[in-house]
Amino acid sequence: MTIRVPLPDCRTYTKDGRKHIRDVFEALDKLDDKLWNHEVLYWQQFTMKGKRYALPIIAFRTKQRGKALWIIGGIHGEEPAAPNAITDHIGFLNDIAQRIPVVLIPLCNPAGYVRDWRYPDAKRIPRDYDGSSVGNSEHLLPDLRKATRPRARKPVSEDADRLTEFALKTATKYQPQLVLDLHEDDSTRSLYIFSQGRKGANDPIAKEIVNLLVREGFNIRMKGVTKAGDKICDGVIGKLHDGSIDELLAAKRVFHDGSFRRGPHAKSVIVLETTSKRVPLARRIAVHREVLLLSERFFLAAAKETN
Numbered sequence: 001m002t003i004r005v006p007l008p009d010c011r012t013y014t015k016d017g018r019k020h021i022r023d024v025f026e027a028l029d030k031l032d033d034k035l036w037n038h039e040v041l042y043w044q045q046f047t048m049k050g051k052r053y054a055l056p057i058i059a060f061r062t063k064q065r066g067k068a069l070w071i072i073g074g075i076h077g078e079e080p081a082a083p084n085a086i087t088d089h090i091g092f093l094n095d096i097a098q099r100i101p102v103v104l105i106p107l108c109n110p111a112g113y114v115r116d117w118r119y120p121d122a123k124r125i126p127r128d129y130d131g132s133s134v135g136n137s138e139h140l141l142p143d144l145r146k147a148t149r150p151r152a153r154k155p156v157s158e159d160a161d162r163l164t165e166f167a168l169k170t171a172t173k174y175q176p177q178l179v180l181d182l183h184e185d186d187s188t189r190s191l192y193i194f195s196q197g198r199k200g201a202n203d204p205i206a207k208e209i210v211n212l213l214v215r216e217g218f219n220i221r222m223k224g225v226t227k228a229g230d231k232i233c234d235g236v237i238g239k240l241h242d243g244s245i246d247e248l249l250a251a252k253r254v255f256h257d258g259s260f261r262r263g264p265h266a267k268s269v270i271v272l273e274t275t276s277k278r279v280p281l282a283r284r285i286a287v288h289r290e291v292l293l294l295s296e297r298f299f300l301a302a303a304k305e306t307n
């Protein structure tokens with residue numbers, strides 16, 4: 001590809017072994033432009049050590065449209081495994097792009113990535129509040145008490161506005177069959193994943209990913225209730241009103257341009273988590289790589305489902 005984005009010589013937090021931002025973009029530049037279109041959704045501007053920078057949020061989609069596989073990474077800047085795994089496998093992505101429609105947003109929050117900040121505007125705190133996430137979709141989702149109005153009056157940020165707008169617009173031409181939103185979790189040593197699609201916690205793809213995590217030696221919390229009150233079913237949390245881009249892509253109805261309309265209603269929406277607490281990055285990347293390499297098979301299975 002030729003993204004030809006003029007990259008500032010931007011320092012990157014690399015203490016955990018993550019790729020320098022320059023290497024991330026150089027890898028993405030190898031996506032074949034005969035197969036992929038790309039667009040800059042937003043230039044994130046920020047100050048680091050007294051200097052101003054701007055980094056682009058770039059979205060890719062195959063030229064081939066239709067029922068699609070969606071791969072999302074790097075929404076939270078302190079979770080480097082997904083953007084690192086994705087940029088290690090550009091050849092694989094070019095390969096599947098010849099067979100199936102794909103939407104790829106590999107690094108949703110570059111300004112967070114280079115600083116190891118969770119959000120574009122904040123490092124971590126408060127941990128349980130995901131309000132300024134670049135994937136925040138509350139302005140497009142129905143209010144939980146009164147479904148005739150949106151949950152929030154306006155987007156939390158320009159970043160979130162552009163990302164969620166792209167997701168809604170693109171979902172009409174690249175209907176999401178499977179969404180893989182790749183995250184990490186540094187808050188706990190025992191983890192669970194999320195399944196926001198039509199089958200919720202019973203999605204066989206979610207179960208397969210839990211098994212994969214177990215095989216890779218990750219400690220899965222199979223049962224119980226989270227602090228937020230969500231029930232864990234065999235390592236999976238089902239449908240959730242968390243205002244995320246995952247809820248948006250799974251939604252039957254969305255609020256857009258002043259009224260409600262049909263939402264993307266993705267079949268399977270899986271949010272992968274890998275524990276980053278005391279687990280080396282290489283081991284976490286290995287899991288994201290495996291899920292990525294299975295994504296075409298998962299997609300074909302999801303696309304075949306009739307409900």
Ligand SMILES: [Zn+2]
Binds near residue numbers: 075076079183184185
């Ligand atoms: Zn995350």
